[in-house]
Amino acid sequence: MITRSASPRRVFMGLGILALALAVSALPPPTALAQQETTAQKAAPAQESAVSDLAPLPLSPVEKAEKDGTSLRLSLKDLTKLALQNNLDIAIQDTNEQFYQQRIIQAYGPYDPTLTAGLGYNTAKSPNTNLATASTLGAFNSSNRSNWNFGFTQNVPSGGGISANWNTNRSDNNQAFSLFTPQFSSSLSVFFTQPLRRNFRIDQYRSQIKLVNLDLQTNDSKFKQKVTETIANIQSQYWDLVAAIRDYDIKRDSVRFAQITLRDNKKKVEIGTLAPIGVTEAQASMAQREVDLISSEERIFNVENALRALISNDRNAEIWSKVIVPTETADFKEYKVDLDFAIDTALKSRPELEQFDLSLKQSDINLQLSENLRKWKVDLQAGFGSSGVAGPQSLRNGEPAIPDYLVGGVATAYRTIFSQGFTNWSVGFQVEIPLRNRNVESQLAQQKITRRQTLMQRKSTEQAIQVDIRNAVQKLETNRKQVETAKVGRQLAKEQLDGEEKRFQAGLSQNYLVLQRQNELAAAQFTELQSLINYQKSIIALQKSMYTLLESNDFEVAKGSSNNVPNLK
Numbered sequence: 001m002i003t004r005s006a007s008p009r010r011v012f013m014g015l016g017i018l019a020l021a022l023a024v025s026a027l028p029p030p031t032a033l034a035q036q037e038t039t040a041q042k043a044a045p046a047q048e049s050a051v052s053d054l055a056p057l058p059l060s061p062v063e064k065a066e067k068d069g070t071s072l073r074l075s076l077k078d079l080t081k082l083a084l085q086n087n088l089d090i091a092i093q094d095t096n097e098q099f100y101q102q103r104i105i106q107a108y109g110p111y112d113p114t115l116t117a118g119l120g121y122n123t124a125k126s127p128n129t130n131l132a133t134a135s136t137l138g139a140f141n142s143s144n145r146s147n148w149n150f151g152f153t154q155n156v157p158s159g160g161g162i163s164a165n166w167n168t169n170r171s172d173n174n175q176a177f178s179l180f181t182p183q184f185s186s187s188l189s190v191f192f193t194q195p196l197r198r199n200f201r202i203d204q205y206r207s208q209i210k211l212v213n214l215d216l217q218t219n220d221s222k223f224k225q226k227v228t229e230t231i232a233n234i235q236s237q238y239w240d241l242v243a244a245i246r247d248y249d250i251k252r253d254s255v256r257f258a259q260i261t262l263r264d265n266k267k268k269v270e271i272g273t274l275a276p277i278g279v280t281e282a283q284a285s286m287a288q289r290e291v292d293l294i295s296s297e298e299r300i301f302n303v304e305n306a307l308r309a310l311i312s313n314d315r316n317a318e319i320w321s322k323v324i325v326p327t328e329t330a331d332f333k334e335y336k337v338d339l340d341f342a343i344d345t346a347l348k349s350r351p352e353l354e355q356f357d358l359s360l361k362q363s364d365i366n367l368q369l370s371e372n373l374r375k376w377k378v379d380l381q382a383g384f385g386s387s388g389v390a391g392p393q394s395l396r397n398g399e400p401a402i403p404d405y406l407v408g409g410v411a412t413a414y415r416t417i418f419s420q421g422f423t424n425w426s427v428g429f430q431v432e433i434p435l436r437n438r439n440v441e442s443q444l445a446q447q448k449i450t451r452r453q454t455l456m457q458r459k460s461t462e463q464a465i466q467v468d469i470r471n472a473v474q475k476l477e478t479n480r481k482q483v484e485t486a487k488v489g490r491q492l493a494k495e496q497l498d499g500e501e502k503r504f505q506a507g508l509s510q511n512y513l514v515l516q517r518q519n520e521l522a523a524a525q526f527t528e529l530q531s532l533i534n535y536q537k538s539i540i541a542l543q544k545s546m547y548t549l550l551e552s553n554d555f556e557v558a559k560g561s562s563n564n565v566p567n568l569k
Helices: 006-025 030-041 044-048 061-066 076-086 088-107 202-271 277-311 338-347 351-373 412-421 438-505 512-546 554-559
Strands: 072-073 114-125 140-155 159-173 183-195 323-326 377-390 422-433
Touching: 006 422, 030 076, 061 072, 061 202, 072 076, 076 088, 076 202, 076 277, 076 422, 076 438, 088 202, 140 277, 159 412, 183 412, 202 277, 202 323, 202 351, 202 512, 338 438, 351 438, 377 412, 438 512
Parallel strands: 072 323
Antiparallel strands: 114 140, 140 159, 159 183, 183 377, 377 422
């Protein structure tokens, strides 16, 4: 029989109670937890108090403007609209539309009717040399003649023309065989010409109208192209301003780092843990960073002035006394686009190709006109006229010499035009056969060569557009990778600076290494900023290449820009 002792069981129980007591005693009391939270809450004010003894940093141009009330906060879209309304380059291009509209009106000028009027009087005397024209007054004939004539001409869109004439005259003479004097004569004639072969479907006037209409369409295409380029430029400048403002903040933070390092180094020199050269190094570094800060401020001013010039055409405008404050930030937001879709969109939308197509249409019109000049000329010509006459009654052998319906003045002459049937008419054809026309044949050959060259140039432009799109898509992807890499580089530079400062505090590093790490961090921050800006610009460049940068109403907004230019003399 084996007897078990209870001593080991008591030992294990005692050890368990002791461990529980130690664990409970290790927990912090509620008051200690509250003290830890209070310490964490006071950490930020403590950091602020750590730099309270340093010289205050200068305000940035944006902060000064916000403080003075001279800031003008603008989004990217707001700035784009201002540029479309007030940009001088767009305004100049906008006036071209008015120019080509006037050219269209001018092209219709040959179809404007023309009215002519003539008024005259002449008198003549001549010796009697013919019995039939002998006068009743002796040795000479005399005549007095006055006339008033009207004419009307107009070309018609079918290639022909109409002309009408209304002539009236009054004549006196002393000839013995005149039935009556004075004599009133009038006539009305209408003449019409219509080409049946050459100039039937097209002629110089109609081709010119078509050409100037195509010129107007070409100008619209170029105007849209100019608007797109301006939008791309203004948006790129906007992101340059965002970069300049953020760069100023980076440079100012770098100056703050230099101030802290200089202050700490002075204290270490006082207590003898650092050589005086450490203070000199810190002072030199801070001076260089202050120079960089001043340069970054100048960069802000320069970019702002460039933006003002793009969005204002009046030097007295309020924008020149305001500070432009961008509301957009250069945050990374990936822009994805399919390469084939981008190429297809560009080939359908690019204005260069549209302008080539319009040029080809103009070439076709010129070819059609040249082919027309090689044809036979067959014109239908028709005319109709009527005449009237009147005067005082005279007697021959005691009998009236003229019928009663011809007795009267000018009104009677007009009436007899339509009542007595004194009419004449004509109809006929005029044919012109070119046996050889080397001038037209050579001109036609040159036009065909020019058209073929235009087709080849269009093909070359298509290839260039595809290359442009591929480069833009590749640039977008490259900049995206640079954003990711720059972000990692900035994080690593911050970690290196923190580590170098700790090593320096522990006496394991040197002062110039800390300053170098600070400069590297500032450079890494700027590199990250620049990569973000480059990514935004690459999006703009791709949208410009695809011709999708122009919004639906931008074109209409830009069309009124020429009306917003003040003080033109």
